[in-house]
Amino acid sequence: QAKTLTPGQEVDMVLLPKFLGILVFDQAHEGAQEAHAELQNPGELLFQGPTPENSVAGQIEIMTTAGTQGVGAVMLSNNAGDQIVPAAQAAQQAGTKVVTWDSPIPNGQGEDIFIAQVDFEETGRVMADMAHEIMGGEGQFAVLSASPDAANQNAWIASLEEVLGADEKYANLELVETVYGNDQSEESYNRALALVDSHPDLKLIMAPTTVGIQAAAKAMQDEGLCEQVKVSGLGLPAEMASYTLNGCAPQFALWDFRDLGYLTYQVAYGLATGQLTGEEGETFVAGRMGEYTIEADPGREGAKRVLMGPFTVYTAENVEGAAN
Amino acid sequence: MAAPVLALRDVSKSFGATRALSGMTLELWPGEVHAVVGENGAGKSTMIKIMTGVHAPSTGGVEVDGRPVTLSGPREARAKGVSAIYQEPMVFPDLDVAENIFISATDLGLVQRRGLLRERARELIARIGMSLDPDRVASGLTLAEQQAVEIARALSQDVRVLIMDEPTASLSAHEAGELRRIARGLAAEGVAVVYISHRLEEIFEVAHRVTVIRDGSHISTRPIAEVTPERMIAEMVGREVGNYFRKDESHATPEVLLSVRGLGVEDAFEGVSFDIHRGEVLCLAGLIGARRTDVALSLFGIRPATAGRVLWKGQEVRIGSPRAAMALGIAYVSEDRRKLGLALPLSIRSNVTLATLGKVLTRWGLMRERAERAVTQGYRERLNIRMADADTPVGKLSGGNQQKVMLAKWLETNPQLLIFDEPTRGIDVGAKAEVHDLIRQFVRQGGAALVISSDLPEVLALGDRILVMREGRQMGVIPHEAATQEGVMRLATGQDRDAA
């Protein structure tokens, strides 16, 4: 039966986003703070991140320092790929729990558990479904991703490709190209336009990144291409509402980052205080979000995850409500 | 009673431990050409930099029209009518001649009018007796042309005090004469002209009064009529100096060290042929733009020859780089010591051993500091270099002493043929004599010297033979016995062509 976490135990926690200054990470921070207060942890909750230009080295550095300081848990949205592994393992050896969220450690080493916002397999299907619906079941589309080094984006694109190949339903959808906008408005915007130029029959740009989807939508709108080329992917309702309403981006999906931060904190607290063992099959109550079970991560051998789910797909009907 | 237009009152200036000026007092009156003479490092340049606000005096003060002023910099000095032409020409290589002249003029309005600029530049250049295209970009100008630009710049606005720090150092005799005429002319218009020069003969031609300084102190100020050259020199160096411009007998041996046949460099010069014997001094004379420097550069491998043959001790050689030249035993003492001769911020000792680093390295490529100091000390004594210690940056030495450091660098390579390009430019009489002795001593010991000089008395005093060039062509070779100033000049200006 589900374990309930005992509040009031002291443990220092570090929430480590990819980098600072991005809205979704701040939302996750808010969620974590909420849980921190609820669980009445007398220890500290630190929100520490590197600068965008220094993300990889910065994450490794913060992870290392956390180990040195002996904090109870580091909650990591990994931007360093497998390169974080030695630092994470060193931290684990020093007694620090490493809980990843948003973006895991690809090879699963150095990580106690991953809090998956959604099922990565499902991400592919959700994107394929949105594409299918927007394009009316057939035509060319392209992917505009963040950087080639972003592990979660890469996993999602891989799962999208898999779904496309596996299911008859999507036989007439053709993924023509994947380009990278490096999560910069300018690059993403220009890439989106270049896609349109090089593929005259393009019907959709799928951008599994909040910066990319926004820039692509803006580009299509600016160039009066919304009728011809639609935009979809993963986006923030607040940023996308107007494009959804005017038809440039009829559908997109996302999960709630506040919840993700909240859930992550619950798990990390449980592990760091020894209340959770982190074993597969363990079931616990995550405050207001209810019951969750630790399970094997189907995408990464030997890794464990807690699946938050589900996606919210935003359309003209629900986007305004979510934006506020 | 009227006040002097500019005056220094009991001014001292120290740079760290170096005392460049002490208790200097000087008055400049409208309408006079006031010559200032002194040995290298006596403090002349420092004095004028105080007059123009580049340096602030350590103690004492500057007066303009009898009122004490604090000059914040050349800008303010110019606003008060004090302009200077510095020892080292200062042009803007990226701008054309006209803009170089008028860049800081205040009376030309906000909008640049090229036509007007060009017009006025032409007038000014004509006024100083030069011919120079106002549209030429300054990066291609020769030293003399740069100097002309600077003079024109100084004249481009109202001046009450015009300071010339060795303005004729890089000019040919004709231009130097022109310049002296201008100095006199300005004085006649009521300008006070300060004229610094190491060429004593021109001091007597141009100056109304002359001030001698030695070791940063004021020695004397007198009307020119009351001074004799001997006395002036004695005051400058603190002792009597013999006749230093005396040609001693030739030491030339029959052995030909270098011979050049029909040498040419594309776009520079052509058809230069001569022999240099061991023990001989061959002088290259000519006006500016005669392309003598280019001859030297090609012999030194910087601008390898594109035509003709070079024979070294009878063997035909190709000199493709300075390294190749040095390997043969050729050294080149450049005329542009700031740009090409010395690493100014580095210490004296690193400059002296620059061309011969290998000699002061251990087997492992490490510096033998003691050896390096010994070498430097040797030249300090031999060339009488005035310096605090071997670690002083060369840039802090006075011009003349810098020149000696550069010479030391090349002597250390132990060359057989030394090419001197304007070796005594900006050097005081004492030092000049020393350099001449050095050159003579060098050839006497079996070396050969190729001396490029625009100073005719020097050419006559040094050269066993004199090769005259004009606009990239060899005009003739005159043996010493047959050489006169007029003869050389006639060849240099193209009124005569020697058959030899």
Added chain:
Amino acid sequence: MTRVLGPWETFLLAVLVLVYAANAWISPQFLTVGNQINLFQLSIEKIIIALVMAFVIINAEIDLSVGSMMGLSACAFATLVEAGTPAALACALCLGIGPAGGFLNGWFVARLGLPSLVVTLATLIGFRGLARILLEDRSIGGFPDWFAALGQRGLIGPVPLGLLSFLVLFALLYVVLEKGGFGRKTYVIGVSRDVAEFAGLDTARHKILIFMASGLVASYAGLLFAARVGAVRGDVGQGFELDIITMALLGGVSIFGGSGTLTGVGLAILIVLSLRNGMSLMNVTGHIQTGVVGLLLIASVLVPRLGARLARRAPA
């Protein structure tokens, strides 16, 4: 004798002592052996390259491509290992990449006379591109244990290979720059290439050598990085060049060439590292750290200058 510490180095030393004292006072973990080693290890690639960057800048050039060359070597190494090449052989091969890249940089700069800022800006992009071609969007890990151990564990006692290399390289380069003929030439060429050329030095060769050395060390740093973090992606070393140049400049190396000492660079490295580490231990977040290092960079040039101005004002 020349003084071992010039005024600048003395100033840096004072700052360093201050930073160390403050850190030790505030954080009990600061002076632990583990933390002191981490302090170096976390930036080991940058500080190793910074030592050679000092040569490059003293020589009046700049090398912006070091981060990319580092990345390229690391990626090439990973690709080779993945393809079955023995890691030791792959190391040896990849150490050749940097010198080759450096030669390219040097050739364009020294022989063609293009400004190094421009050339290495282009190769910054180009070498990074080659790294991307090799790895595309993949990440390669799983290097042999001995290789990972070199990057992650102590080699002599707790001191890992990286730190050891840094110390050895520092000693070596100190001698070369400040006691050797090569160093003397570096200064002279940095002051004025023309003067050096007229004195018969082969300035082009010298410059090319320095760029090649810079590439060699960048390659080595790339391998160290691969060993330290155990996996390689196309973005290895991206953006490192600015931190590296910052350290060299803070060390008193003049951006115009011709002056600076390795002692100064060494001290500057220690200052930056200990300052960052101290702030990390005090939980100061990334952008504030970056800002503080920025301020330090300005202050370090400004303070002595203002001091000198005040001293001049004061009666002699």
Added chain:
Amino acid sequence: MTRVSPGALRLLALVLVLLLVGAFFASQIENYLNARLFNRISSSVAIVALIACAQTLVILTRNIDLSLGAVVGFTAYGTGALVTAVPDLHPALLALAALGIGAGFGLVNGLLVAYAGVPSIIVTLATMAIFRSALVEFSDAQSITTDSLPDWLVAFPNLQLFAIGGVQFRAAFVAAVVIVIFVHLALTRLRPARALYAVGSNPEAAEMAGIDVRRTVLAAFVAAGALAGLAGLFFLARFGNITVVAGLGFELKSIAAAVLGGVNIFGGAGTVVGALIGAILVDLIENSLVRWDLVSEFWREAVLGLLILSAVTGDALLMRRLQRLRIRRDKAAAPVPKEATP
């Protein structure tokens, strides 16, 4: 005798390179040379041109400004926050605010460089970090989004002023070109602006000639900051969504554009029109590479690096050849100097 000035020569060489690059891609990419290409390039060049112009002003004085990208980012965010807070703000006031914010940053740089005597690369390396840190701190992780911006601002970059066939001349591009030309005229025709060239050409001589070197350098930085501020506003208008990474990497891009445009990195020579062409060249190459089927996504950077290197090399060699020809012609045409009889 008519002569082509070295500056004009350089521009000609550049235009030639531009045409060559265009012709090359036209042969590689189907349906390449059309109005759409112009529209694409012109829209994205609008922003880069401004910072390239800004960078040029600074480089001319023998300095460099690495903080321009951070200034663009901060101003984009700052003006976005301002217009969100005061939606009815007059466009002119908003533009003024952008100029002001940028100039403020430029002032900080300029004072430190010119009056405190700290080398510009050090100052701007530091302020690049500081300004961006300030942005992270100031923005508090809140992005500006298109929704919160007034319509006129969002529409501005694509507002079509006039069109020739399919070739559209849009407001931002036209504005940028007008500004560049304005700066160009100022630099070539205004006497005080010539001081920039003098200072960069030979700072010591400038001091001796009585030019206020410090004020000149300060002015260059302030003007560059103001231009970058304006670029920030354009950035805001074009991309709508502003986060802390806005403008990241613009510093290097602006240097690349200026240098490709023939601005001498050691100061004293170059034109902003050249920088504009340089910006177009960089953009054209980047944009075309994305469309070139032969190179995959992962090859693009490598090819871009190669192209920049070859463009610079080609330009340098071409310039050298042309210069030599010019000297020879000058010589042929120059009057023989007159020398009087002594």
